[in-house]
Amino acid sequence: EAGVAQSPRYKIIEKRQSVAFWCNPISGHATLYWYQQILGQGPKLLIQFQNNGVVDDSQLPKDRFSAERLKGVDSTLKIQPAKLEDSAVYLCASSLAGRSYSGNTIYFGEGSWLTVV
Amino acid sequence: AQSVSQHNHHVILSEAASLELGCNYSYGGTVNLFWYVQYPGQHLQLLLKYFSGDPLVKGIKGFEAEFIKSKFSFNLRKPSVQWSDTAEYFCAVNARGTPLVFGKGTRLSVIA
Numbered sequence: 001e002a003g004v005a006q007s008p009r010y011k012i013i014e015k016r017q018s019v020a021f022w023c024n025p026i027s028g029h030a031t032l033y034w035y036q037q038i039l040g041q042g043p044k045l046l047i048q049f050q051n052n053g054v055v056d057d058s059q060l061p062k063d064r065f066s067a068e069r070l071k072g073v074d075s076t077l078k079i080q081p082a083k084l085e086d087s088a089v090y091l092c093a094s095s096l097a098g099r100s101y102s103g104n105t106i107y108f109g110e111g112s113w114l115t116v117v
Numbered sequence: 118a119q120s121v122s123q124h125n126h127h128v129i130l131s132e133a134a135s136l137e138l139g140c141n142y143s144y145g146g147t148v149n150l151f152w153y154v155q156y157p158g159q160h161l162q163l164l165l166k167y168f169s170g171d172p173l174v175k176g177i178k179g180f181e182a183e184f185i186k187s188k189f190s191f192n193l194r195k196p197s198v199q200w201s202d203t204a205e206y207f208c209a210v211n212a213r214g215t216p217l218v219f220g221k222g223t224r225l226s227v228i229a
Contacts (some may be wrong), residue, residue: 003160042121042207042219043161056216091161106217108153108161 002026004109006092012115018080021112024073025094031055033106034067034077035091043091049075082116089113119144121210123220130198130227138193138223140208144215150191151209151217152182161207167191178202203227 005024013019025032030051035043046065047057052072060067064083069075079086089111095104124139142148152164165176172184182193191208205224211217 040221042209042221044219045216048216059216093161105163105166107163110160 004092004094004107006090006109006112008112009110010113010115012117013082015084015116016081018078019082019114020079021077021090021092021114023075023077023092023109025075025092026107029094029096029107030072031095031104032069032075033091033093033095034075035093035108037089037091037111039088046077046090079114082114084116087114087116119148119210119212119215119218121208121218121220123206123208123223125223126221127224127226130225132200132227132229133197136193136195136198136202136225138206138208138225140191140193140220141189142191142208142210142218143189144210144212146212148210148212150182150184152176152180152191152193153207153209153219154204155207155222156204164193164206198225198227200227200229 007022032049034046036046037043046060047067048055049069052069067077091108091111093106093108095106120143122141150167153161154164155161164180165174167174167184175181180195182191184191205222207222208220209217
């Protein structure tokens with residue numbers, strides 16, 4: 001089966017510019033996640049969607065980050081304005097629908113590498 | 118808040134050596150435990166998972182992990198590593214009402 005698709009794979013922007021990342025989850029997966037992975041650290045959840053509703057965005061820096069999943073399928077993560085510390089890999093992941101944190105396996109995309117200079 | 122500790126940042130082993138990567142978590146309730154692997158240039162892949170039942174879990178590529186509840190540990194093992202096991206390994210844990218939390222990862226380098 002097709003995996004989680006993400007684009008672009010790589011992006012270099014200057015600080016204070018904006019950037020958007022796109023994700024298409026595995027077909028049939030109602031739950032979609034965006035993780036941030038800073039070099040040398042494990043992935044950190046930014047936001048979780050169940051269909052088109054937000055389940056958890058407690059760790060999303062809402063002053064500069066936004067995400068949407070309008071039709072309950074693909075999703076966009078936006079950063080505006082970007083800061084140097086936003087340099088990271090942004091991972092999209094998906095899992096089958098179910099109760100939150102039910103233990104369903106989470107499948108990850110290859111990530112979008114962001115460098116802010 | 119729950120946290121995950123992976124004791125080793127970088128492990129270097131010769132081929133055929135045995136592997137054990139440590140993982141401890143801090144959460145007193147019922148948890149789900151995972152090991153993910155990231156091969157160079159590839160995405161995170163699930164290696165194995167524990168939800169309940171037999172605390173010794175077998176995963177893909179000959180890996181296994183043992184859940185020891187009293188020690189809050191979920192160590193990953195493989196009796197004989199191969200060069201192709203070179204990768205970064207992440208332990209992760211979640212519980213009801215909490216997001217999946219990852220450790221910082223352990224880089225494994227297997228040399229011939």
